[in-house]
Amino acid sequence: MPSQLPAPAPEPTPETEAFWSATAEGRLLLARCDECDAVIWYPRAFCPACASLSVSWIEASGNGTVYSFTIVHRSMGRFREAVPYVLAYVELAEGPRVMTNIIGCDPDAVYIGQAVRVVFCDTGEGSALYRFEPVAT
Amino acid sequence: MTIKKRAFIAGVYEHPRREISDRSIAQVHAEVALGALADAGLSLSDVDAYFCDSTAGFGPLSMVEYLGLHPRHVDSTETGGSSYVVHVGHAAAAIAAGQCQVALLTLAGLPRSGRMRGGPAGGGPESSFEAMWGMAGAVTSYALAAQRHMFEFGTTSAQLAEVKVAASLHAQHNPRAFLQTPITVEEVLASPMISSPLHRDDCCVVTDGGGACVVVSPEVARDLPRRSVTILGHAETVKHADNGRIDIVSTGARTTGPLAMAEAGVSPGDIDYASIYDSFTITVIETLEDLGFCEKGQGGRFVLDGNLVAPHGKLPFNTDGGGLCNNHPSNRGGMTKVIEAVRQLRGEAHPAVQVPDCEIALAHGTGGSIGTRHGSSTVILGREDA
Numbered sequence: 001m002p003s004q005l006p007a008p009a010p011e012p013t014p015e016t017e018a019f020w021s022a023t024a025e026g027r028l029l030l031a032r033c034d035e036c037d038a039v040i041w042y043p044r045a046f047c048p049a050c051a052s053l054s055v056s057w058i059e060a061s062g063n064g065t066v067y068s069f070t071i072v073h074r075s076m077g078r079f080r081e082a083v084p085y086v087l088a089y090v091e092l093a094e095g096p097r098v099m100t101n102i103i104g105c106d107p108d109a110v111y112i113g114q115a116v117r118v119v120f121c122d123t124g125e126g127s128a129l130y131r132f133e134p135v136a137t
Numbered sequence: 138m139t140i141k142k143r144a145f146i147a148g149v150y151e152h153p154r155r156e157i158s159d160r161s162i163a164q165v166h167a168e169v170a171l172g173a174l175a176d177a178g179l180s181l182s183d184v185d186a187y188f189c190d191s192t193a194g195f196g197p198l199s200m201v202e203y204l205g206l207h208p209r210h211v212d213s214t215e216t217g218g219s220s221y222v223v224h225v226g227h228a229a230a231a232i233a234a235g236q237c238q239v240a241l242l243t244l245a246g247l248p249r250s251g252r253m254r255g256g257p258a259g260g261g262p263e264s265s266f267e268a269m270w271g272m273a274g275a276v277t278s279y280a281l282a283a284q285r286h287m288f289e290f291g292t293t294s295a296q297l298a299e300v301k302v303a304a305s306l307h308a309q310h311n312p313r314a315f316l317q318t319p320i321t322v323e324e325v326l327a328s329p330m331i332s333s334p335l336h337r338d339d340c341c342v343v344t345d346g347g348g349a350c351v352v353v354s355p356e357v358a359r360d361l362p363r364r365s366v367t368i369l370g371h372a373e374t375v376k377h378a379d380n381g382r383i384d385i386v387s388t389g390a391r392t393t394g395p396l397a398m399a400e401a402g403v404s405p406g407d408i409d410y411a412s413i414y415d416s417f418t419i420t421v422i423e424t425l426e427d428l429g430f431c432e433k434g435q436g437g438r439f440v441l442d443g444n445l446v447a448p449h450g451k452l453p454f455n456t457d458g459g460g461l462c463n464n465h466p467s468n469r470g471g472m473t474k475v476i477e478a479v480r481q482l483r484g485e486a487h488p489a490v491q492v493p494d495c496e497i498a499l500a501h502g503t504g505g506s507i508g509t510r511h512g513s514s515t516v517i518l519g520r521e522d523a
Contacts, residue, residue, distance in 0.1 A: 007269070008268070010269060011265050068285035068288070069281065070277055074332070097382065099267050
């Protein structure tokens with residue numbers, strides 16, 4: 001993995017435990033409503049589209065495009081020394097726009113509309129973060 | 138029920154200092170409370186309703202006790218920087234409903250001195266999907282909005298900078314402003330990049346301080362010596378990520394602007410002065426569009442040609458210097474937005490920036506982030522005395 005970005009461990013709740021267990025195994029899950037089929041983000045056991053409490057997990061394709069991004073030049077905490085890095089919204093092929101980092105390329109090479117694919121970054125604490133890398137063209 | 142003309146702002150006060158290392162937060166609340174009550178010609182014993190945000194302590198419980206109040210109505214609605222614009226509307230509604238007569242709203246915070254307390258930070262169900270990407274304060278997510286706005290509409294960094302330039306032209310007349318030196322577009326663009334495309338000078342100041350506002354019934358207002366300002370309309374909303382289909386090129390002002398103006402019976406062309414929340418320059422650009430002062434996407438063009446510059450621009454804004462130059466106490470600018478609008482309607486803004494014959498003013502608050510989720514609130518105020 002080319003990224004030197006810190007990978008803070010997530011804090012799973014009963015509602016998100018399955019999601020974070022899957023990222024540790026290299027899979028990106030999405031919650032989908034059993035009633036209206038809406039793909040839900042952020043993951044929750046409730047459908048904000050139709051108010052259903054019946055939600056299941058599906059596996060995401062891992063493909064997306066950059067919806068927006070920023071190159072962070074001043075940061076804090078564990079990220080203070082990691083600048084410059086890219087924080088972005090990636091629009092997944094399934095619809096949701098998810099906050100994440102773009103890694104694996106020069107920050108100046110990131111652009112809106114860029115095709116990206118999910119990668120998983122080990123937190124060192126038995127969990128992993130979903131980040132995205134440009135798809136080689 | 139409408140609140141139109143059923144409540145009046147009788148007193149306002151902005152704490153004169155921008156660095157207050159020798160006071161507790163509660164002390165600053167007390168100072169601004171007395172300041173606004175004195176401005177209104179009232180005293181603490183007249184107060185029967187109290188409003189504050191979540192950083193004041195245990196909701197309003199702490200400050201009600203500290204100040205020795207015995208209210209029959211309290212409200213600590215927390216929507217970040219928009220909180221106190223929300224509170225003005227809630228106070229007016231409570232007065233119109235007959236629940237109280239004299240509402241005191243106080244804001245205080247000491248973030249510049251490193252003593253920021255409590256607040257709504259983190260802990261929400263969304264936080265475990267946003268906290269690990271290196272978000273370096275609010276600037277990071279506002280930068281996402283700015284980048285997308287540039288992509289969709291061709292907005293430029295120089296256009297964003299015009300917002301700061303206009304604020305600085307106003308702040309030079311405010312001897313209490315944190316930044317009092319006029320700045321050029323070139324200087325804004327030369328300031329350090331914090332989170333692209335936002336430079337340091339696209340960001341508001343971090344200041345200690347506070348402010349207060351007294352909202353009263355028409356009966357109370359009529360007996361007061363000072364000119365009061367009538368509340369014509371108000372609206373609030375929360376705009377959020379909408380199940381991951383987030384739209385970061387528009388704000389909750391798209392909802393609250395039309396609602397508040399409809400209640401007031403005015404349109405954007407009737408607004409003589411506007412206090413527009415200016416946490417960042419992009420906040421102003423998007424809000425101007427959403428309030429209907431220009432078409433969506435045209436905010437960057439609207440701010441050119443001195444349109445925001447008082448007294449003679451098309452839409453004079455933030456004549457105190459705003460959050461970008463004057464003051465952003467407690468990281469919450471809604472209170473100072475209301476205060477400057479009241480000054481304009483009373484004809485008490487600095488003569489160099491006083492809008493001639495200012496009859497209708499708008500104050501808009503944005504709290505949280507337009508790049509994630511935010512509270513949005515608009516209030517329309519009129520010059521009409523009680």
